[in-house]
Amino acid sequence: MEESRNGLSRRQALGAISWAALAVGMTANPALATPKRAGKPSDAAKKAFVDDLIKRMTVDEKIGQLRLISIGPEMPHAKLMDEVAAGRIAGSFNTVIRRDNRPLQEAAVKRSRLKIPLFFAYDVVHGHRTTFPIPLGLASSFDMAVIERMARVSAVEACNDGVDMTFAPMVDIGHDPRWGRTSEGFGEDPYLVSECARASVRGFQGTSPDKPDTIMAAVKHFALYGAVEGGRDYNTVDMSPLRMRQTYLPPYKAAIDAGAGGVMVALNSINGVPATSNTWLLQDLLRKEWGFKGVTVSDHGAITELTRHGVARDNREAAKLSIKAGIDLSMADQVYLAELPGLIASGEIKMAEIDACVREVLGAKYDMGLFADPFLRMGKPEDDPVDVKADSRLNRQPAREIARETIVLLENRNQTLPLKKQGTIALIGPLADSGLDILGSWSAQGVPEQAVTLRAGLEAAIEGKARLVTARGSNVIDDQKVVEYLNFLNWDKPEVVQDPRSIEAMIEEAVSVASQADVVIAAVGELRGMSHESSSRVSIDMPGSQRRLLQALKATGKPLVVVLMNGRPLAIGWEKDNADALLETWYTGTEGGNAIADVLFGDHNPSAKLPISFPRSVGQIPTYYNALRIGRPYTEGKPGNYTSQYFEEAQGPLYPFGFGLSYSRFTLKDLKLSATRLKRGQKLSAEATLTNEGSYEGANVVQLYIADPYASIARPVKELKGFQKVTLKPGESRVVRFEIGEDELKFINGELKEVVENGRFDVQLGLDSHDVLVQSFELV
Numbered sequence: 001m002e003e004s005r006n007g008l009s010r011r012q013a014l015g016a017i018s019w020a021a022l023a024v025g026m027t028a029n030p031a032l033a034t035p036k037r038a039g040k041p042s043d044a045a046k047k048a049f050v051d052d053l054i055k056r057m058t059v060d061e062k063i064g065q066l067r068l069i070s071i072g073p074e075m076p077h078a079k080l081m082d083e084v085a086a087g088r089i090a091g092s093f094n095t096v097i098r099r100d101n102r103p104l105q106e107a108a109v110k111r112s113r114l115k116i117p118l119f120f121a122y123d124v125v126h127g128h129r130t131t132f133p134i135p136l137g138l139a140s141s142f143d144m145a146v147i148e149r150m151a152r153v154s155a156v157e158a159c160n161d162g163v164d165m166t167f168a169p170m171v172d173i174g175h176d177p178r179w180g181r182t183s184e185g186f187g188e189d190p191y192l193v194s195e196c197a198r199a200s201v202r203g204f205q206g207t208s209p210d211k212p213d214t215i216m217a218a219v220k221h222f223a224l225y226g227a228v229e230g231g232r233d234y235n236t237v238d239m240s241p242l243r244m245r246q247t248y249l250p251p252y253k254a255a256i257d258a259g260a261g262g263v264m265v266a267l268n269s270i271n272g273v274p275a276t277s278n279t280w281l282l283q284d285l286l287r288k289e290w291g292f293k294g295v296t297v298s299d300h301g302a303i304t305e306l307t308r309h310g311v312a313r314d315n316r317e318a319a320k321l322s323i324k325a326g327i328d329l330s331m332a333d334q335v336y337l338a339e340l341p342g343l344i345a346s347g348e349i350k351m352a353e354i355d356a357c358v359r360e361v362l363g364a365k366y367d368m369g370l371f372a373d374p375f376l377r378m379g380k381p382e383d384d385p386v387d388v389k390a391d392s393r394l395n396r397q398p399a400r401e402i403a404r405e406t407i408v409l410l411e412n413r414n415q416t417l418p419l420k421k422q423g424t425i426a427l428i429g430p431l432a433d434s435g436l437d438i439l440g441s442w443s444a445q446g447v448p449e450q451a452v453t454l455r456a457g458l459e460a461a462i463e464g465k466a467r468l469v470t471a472r473g474s475n476v477i478d479d480q481k482v483v484e485y486l487n488f489l490n491w492d493k494p495e496v497v498q499d500p501r502s503i504e505a506m507i508e509e510a511v512s513v514a515s516q517a518d519v520v521i522a523a524v525g526e527l528r529g530m531s532h533e534s535s536s537r538v539s540i541d542m543p544g545s546q547r548r549l550l551q552a553l554k555a556t557g558k559p560l561v562v563v564l565m566n567g568r569p570l571a572i573g574w575e576k577d578n579a580d581a582l583l584e585t586w587y588t589g590t591e592g593g594n595a596i597a598d599v600l601f602g603d604h605n606p607s608a609k610l611p612i613s614f615p616r617s618v619g620q621i622p623t624y625y626n627a628l629r630i631g632r633p634y635t636e637g638k639p640g641n642y643t644s645q646y647f648e649e650a651q652g653p654l655y656p657f658g659f660g661l662s663y664s665r666f667t668l669k670d671l672k673l674s675a676t677r678l679k680r681g682q683k684l685s686a687e688a689t690l691t692n693e694g695s696y697e698g699a700n701v702v703q704l705y706i707a708d709p710y711a712s713i714a715r716p717v718k719e720l721k722g723f724q725k726v727t728l729k730p731g732e733s734r735v736v737r738f739e740i741g742e743d744e745l746k747f748i749n750g751e752l753k754e755v756v757e758n759g760r761f762d763v764q765l766g767l768d769s770h771d772v773l774v775q776s777f778e779l780v
């Protein structure tokens, strides 16, 4: 520190010239040359570059590199420019217009003393300009190529807006659908979510995050945010280390192993210690055990919230705890700038501790290719898009193709679907024509007016061959307090616009419209704001007015196709029993209406599967399929006292994990193992024959579960260990084979060690987690 404050070294003087010139000037010393868009730089070159820079930084400049700022009322654009020029900002988030960001980057690389480039971050979670289905939907595809493609296309769009980093993927395991952020995650299963995490990172970062068309992925929310108590957002997490390692931690680890350059730290506490001040989490586990070498960022306001958690007396202590725990970047910083100088001066924080954080931030900028070219993604001013929202900037075709893969067929009585493009079709329901809701939560730069609603999708599909009649039928929810809450959550303008008519009048109109039709499609579910951050629910029922609407439509006697739009499992027992066809579409994004129409009319045969179990009622939560064995399990078909059950309701989920139908009839038969004894270090294979016995070409997902009925600790009743999506023509069969070795059999034991134990294992193959073929083998 003193070095950089006193006598200017020759390197400090370099601060006055541009980074491009610096890179050229350094070519004499290959160790310091930053490669221009040329593959991944070597760790040694990066280290030398960053170390040299840190030596030349003042304390204030170092603190500046720990601050991530969003433009807002407290930080208008002009003020942000000055702060950047003063070297007091590392990067900004929520600014995604090149014309706005360019002057900021220029202020950094032309006006600030050391000319350290800024980086621009954003929540590119399931799309950027084009909105793809929400992550829960993406996971339903059980197709990692689909997820990778979503992330790749999103990254390219984000790069075109000069975005360098995304706060994604969100890989928090969700066991409690009351939690509104269930919509942002990939579901309940550690294996599936880990696969989704890897695919997302591959898509966002491509071969390396230093390319003009790749962005750095910051996986979130580390850790265990999905386990907040009672599904109440921001709540505490109290969890055994065993459960953490067995269930909740693997997806973060998977993202990091796939190369995620950043980690966003969760808002919740873990066993009493907030993640933001959790040295065990951020240092022992993340850095030492897992070897993470990237940058950590706090979540919004999390550092100052340490005072509310009650672990920091004031902001000063909050800043100290966070730095010591290892929070490199302070998001929406309110404390690092104010508190770190004093903490450093008093010696409570050592310069080495600050340097460790600065090193990661500069390292991330280096990895994003920004030292080689600060305008790497922003490009040249003359290429700035004239109309940032131009339709030509959207990727509609991939959005439609991806969305079709995420729609789950839950019921299809009497082959109600696919529909024919003929006669009169009634489209009813408050979500039938909502361009906003179909985008789902965290829709980035998605524009509701550019979204294809279900109504628009149906109209385009029938091409005048059938008559479409419509009615709204009800509001999504009639509780004014809820509407006000949801509107309060939105900063720009009220999201929820209520139809002022009475529910009776709306239903009457809907019934009269339905009566003219040959078939009724009802689009119902949740407003997108109901499945969002800060949107925990006490009930997961279909809101009352929509249920009344559905009952009235059912009473018309017309075939009823229920199209669900929602971001969490709902308790849809009535819909299951009464709908002639039931489609879970989640929120399908910009091309949602077209994709749903493709499925409704059979232009696409649905093949998606539920990535999360659907409870029968809120009281049944949690219902995740991979629960631990217990001493008194409920046994199907053998009701009786003194077993684990709720006595007033049927047992088990309404729809199990992995469930989803097709227009074709698929059978899975003849499970065979290649051996009944497996020696350690060797593998055996499990195979079964999948047949398409129906009359449509289609895909199905064959799922491999393994159960370990006897071990040193109680193990889950079964665990997903593999899946394959297979497309078959009508009448076609294929043998689907899985390899099983120690990787599929290992688990975390009571001493928190990864082990494989000898004994019997049950191999289960099925088209969902419930209905399976079983064969056993012995590990010896």
Ligand code: NOJ
Residues within 6 Å of the ligand: 123, 167, 220, 299, 300, 533
């Ligand atoms: C708060 C959210 O918890 C997080 O997921 C998001 O990335 C940040 N805000 C930034 O928008």
